[in-house]
Amino acid sequence: MTDIGIERGMPTLTVRTVRVGEPDGRACRRSTNPLTVLSRQHDELCNSAVDPWEIAAGLEAEGMSDVACHRYGYPDVFSLAEALFVLVPRRGASRTGGTVRPPVSRSAILLRGLIYALPGLVSVEAMRQTQATAVLMLLLGLSLGWGLSQALSYLGYRSLGWDGIAAAQRVLRAGLLAGVLLVVVVLALVAVLVAAPAAAVLAAMAVGAYMIGAGVLLVLGRDRLLLAALAPGSLAGLLLLLGLAPWARPGQLALAAASVLAVLVMAVVVTAAEPVTHAHTDATTLNLLLTPADLRAAGPHVLYGMLCAGAVGLAPLTLAVLAGRPASAIWYAALPLVLSMGAVEWQLSRLRSRVDSAMRESTTPQRFARRAQSAFARAIVEYLAVVAVLGGITVVAARDTIVTGLPLLVLGYSVLAACFFVTIVLVSISQVRLASICIGSALAVYLLAVRVSATQAEAAYVFTFGAILVVLLVAALRHLRSPLVHL
Amino acid sequence: MLKSTGLDVFGSRPRHITLATEGGYPFTAGGVSVWCEQLVGSMPEREFQVVALTGSRVTPLAFELPDNVVSVTPAPLWSAKSSGRPLKGAVRKQFREVYHQVLTQALSTRVSGRVFSSVLRDLYDFAQTQNLAAALSSEDAVVALADVWNTNPPGMDDPNAHLAARPTMGDAATVTVLMEHMLRPLSLPAAPTDLVHCASNGLAGLVALGAKWTHGAPFIVSEHGVYLRERYLAHRSDTYGWAVKSALLKVTRAITAATYAEADVVAPGNMYNRRWQVRGGADPDAIVTVYNGVDPIAFAPVPQEPSVPTLVYVGRIDPLKDIETLIRAFSLVLEHIPAARLRLFGVPAPHRVNYQRTCEQLVADLGIQHGVTFEGRAESAREAYASGHVVVLSSISEGFPYTVIESMSTGRATVSTDVGGVSEAVGAAGTVVPARDPRAFADACIRYLEHPELRQRTGQQARARVLDMFTLEHSMSAFRRIYADLLGEFAQPVALTDELADSMQLARSA
Secondary structure: OOEEEEOOOOHHHOOEEEEEEOOOOOEEEEEOOHHHHHHHHOHHHHHOOOOHHHHHHHHHHOOOOHHHHHHHOOOOHHHHHHHHHHHOOOHHHHOOOOOOOOOOOHHHHHHHHHHHHHHHHHOOOHHHOOOHHHHHHHHHHHHHHHHHHHHHHHHHHHHHHHHOHHHHHHHHHHHHHHHHHHHHHHHHHHHHHHOOOHHHHHHHHHHHHHHHHHHHHHHOOOHHHHHHHHHHHHHHHHHHHOOOOOOOHHHHHHHHHHHHHHHHHHHHHHOOOOOOOOOOOOOOOHHHHOOHHHHHHHHHHHHHHHHHHHHHHHHHHHHHHHOOOOHHHHHHHOHHHHHOHHHHHHHHHHHHHHHHHHHHHOOOHHHHHHHHHHHHHHHHHHHHHHHHHHHHHHHHHOOOOOOOOHHHHHHHHHHHHHHHHHHHHHHHOOOHHHHHHHHHHHHHHHHHHHHHOHHHHHHHHHHHHHHHHHHHHHHHHHHOOOHHHHO | OOOOOOOOOOOOOOOEEEEEEEOOOOOOOOHHHHHHHHHHHOOOOOEEEEEEEEOOOOOOOOOOOOOOEEEEEEEEOOOOOOOOOOOOHHHHHHHHHHHHHHHHHHOOOOOOHHHHHHHHHHHHHHHHHOOHHHHHOOHHHHHHHHHHHHHOOOOOOOOOHHHOOOOOHHHHHHHHHHHHHHOHHHHOOOOOOOEEEEOOOOHHHHHHHHHHHHHOOOEEEEEOOOHHHHHHHHHHOOOOOHHHHHHHHHHHHHHHHHHHHHOOEEEEOOHHHHHHHHHOOOOHHHEOOOOOOEOOOOOOOOOOOOOOOEEEEEOOOOHHHOHHHHHHHHHHHHHHOOOOEEEEEEOOOHHHHHHHHHHHHHHHHOOOOOOEEEEEOOOOHHHHHHOOOEEEEOOOOOOOOHHHHHHHHOOOEEEEEOOOOHHHHHOOOOEEEOOOOHHHHHHHHHHHHHOHHHHHHHHHHHHHHHHHHOEHHHHHHHHHHHHHHHOOOOOHHHHOOHHHHHHHHHHHHO
16 A cells, blocks of 8 residues: 655655545655655745746744755745746646625615615605795705715725724714714704794704714614614504504604604614724824815715705705695605615625736736726626516506606616615716716706796706706716726 | 033034934824934034924924924825826927836835836926826826836736736725825925935835935934834735735835935844845944833832742733733643732824733633732833832744833843844843743743842843943943934034933943
8 A cells, every 4th residue: 555665865855755545546746855845835926926036935934044954955035936946846836816795685775775775764744845945944954964974984984994993983073973963053043044944944953963863873784773773653653644643743753853862872783892903003193084085085976965865856946946746746756766775785795896806817907998898887787677567567556646747756866876876886986077067067957947947847857857867877888998996 | 311401512513414204203202202202402502404204284392492493394195186287299208208117116026126217207397397196197107107017017027926816906006006105205395404314215215315316414213113114014904905915015115225325324223124234235334223212210129029929010011912811821830920010101003902801811721810810001110110020921933023122121020032133132131032932921021020130130241231231321332423423513512412421321330
């Protein structure tokens, strides 16, 4: 079974090859040549080295001095390293880099979808408001909250990536407190100016504060906590919507308020900072974690969030105020947008993983560009299909209630959903300014059009956001080409 | 120690010396930073402007700046980049050509420091007038790399690289993003200066090259470790693909080669590092070894010894220090001298806390808990050395360790491993054994513990050796001479003031 062969070479390079029968019948050769033995001891170093110098550095770090190299018949660590480099195949060179993101689970995506949809239920009572100042206050609350939460998410993710969890907690807590304070102060000032009803002001403050608190929980990945906080308010909203409300209206409002408060309390609790360790960051205090440059970079995100809120909310405001449409029907038309947020998350995660594989597999810029663009095209088409189905159901379900222009408005919100999808992709590749310019100009054109003819508001909405969708699609296809934006 | 005389030694305007650091003085504490502080502190007659390449943010100063530091320019390499407009027309074409050249040279099989320096200079000229960060963030930069990789793939000079994966666009993007950070020093405005002193090779070298190209300023590169060797080691534990690692190391190698080639003086902290520098492109005639020094008064001898036979280690609890070999060696010492003790002064770095647990577990496994104590951070290094009969260092990698020359200055016999510049420091005034050899290490310790006269004689020799070769003043006056030489000044009066000579006398008599 055992076959021992002995060869002799140079005195320092005595080679003895031992062939040992393996239990499974395979034979293996284990040379006892000192150099080969050494190469086995440092196999990982040698098989993944980019050049002999890396082996020399690794050997020295393991305590190999020039004198010690004499044992192997080499004058110094450099010549020994070169011999090892020639001896060992570069098996480790097949290692490809790139972080393989763990796939996002379906349940996580469903959870996100629910989280985006449920606030609609919580605020079902607020949406019944038709008084202009009340709608204005709500819109302002939504817009401030959306903008600040967008900026805070940007800063939070940045801190998380650069400086670790403890730093992100500090940044998020400071942003949470400052943001909520800002929302309360601005809304109170505006409320005094326009003499808004107190209930609407409180509701608007709640909406703004909720957006910020929820943003904090989402950045830290505390989706389940957020869902739990939303539960009482949404349950009450659902019962109210179905006409089953066992409680009076004040009870429903109390539960909605409880949800918002719960979100804020949880946001405060989860941002209780762990001590910042030097291992992770060289910045330990807030003024180092949030520099003026960081705040400047967050500015466009505030604008983007506020414009998004404007795009969603200005339609109801203008339609209700100028065209006299019932507010509840308008919010109803937004259902495809709200309910498709889960699909947005789902498609974004598929897009990311397809682009990641294109990064790992494409070897030419052209091939990468094609793959990234087709991954994006596929994502937007699949998403649009979902929105179309949801839009169809929304229209069909409401066929008995005659509301003027409802199908057109549903179409408008579906187009807006597509615009949002593309802008989310653009923001994720650092094109937040471009996204803001597009949404902002569509909004401006829509407002001009409505001033000219209020009765054609729905058509104007579909047209302006449809046109900007085309611009956004072209811009996205252009910017996704470069592998640099996907790191 | 040295006080500013307030006199202008040369009777003309003070010459501006730029001290270029990467990740250190005056923002981050550490061995090299302490050395920088000693350097600027020892030359009050010179004015220093510090260019400090930092991480993502500018943190508060870790050092109090002496009056002769006239400015500190922090240059964050990792901060968010300022957005710039995409390049167009002739500028875009110029960038593509220049960057292509830089990559071609850097990724070639054999890089010449001089040749790389000349193409790098074109990129520097571009960066001084255009937005290099924006250019390196454009698709053009990725395409250039893909193109160079196409003709010159990683591993093409490697006989065994047939298994290497072809670099992907993800690899190209990763390298390009990192290049944008690495090459940021090229965009720094070149402030007027008369001389640049780099605290290390690497990216600080780019600062020196820029000053040389713009102002014709000579420069000196000090290295305590070897920058390139440390980059090789650092990349072993990162998660980049092989192609990325290969490209980054080749670029680093090219930058260090250009810096060595253009440097007027290369000043390694020990002779051992010289080998790397010569291979890395330094002109052997330009290399002047300047050893680190200690303050012989702060580390004056301590004649008293502890009552129990004690070995002392002072340093980080770190795998590079191979504390495990030390513990194994100590268990062999205990077989001879059951009353012996091993005191370990120092703490692990935050990311190495597990290593201390590994060591404690080894102590428990060997059943020698009664003899080994982890003392934590030492209040005073001198007292820590004095608390042992013998000071030990079992490292597998070192430059020119302070712990060895400080304990020698304290008059202690040392047992240490033959790595880096350790044997240059110890000479015959202590024992140096091979690394990772507990038996040899234990035997050397036992010899000193059992022979008081030998121990004391060795300690006296060690003290004498430090006074003769490794005082702070030795080290700093060498730099004073190099500065004066490069600035074309008469070197003698600066090299040794009376005040200093007095303090030297004091040190010798101490």
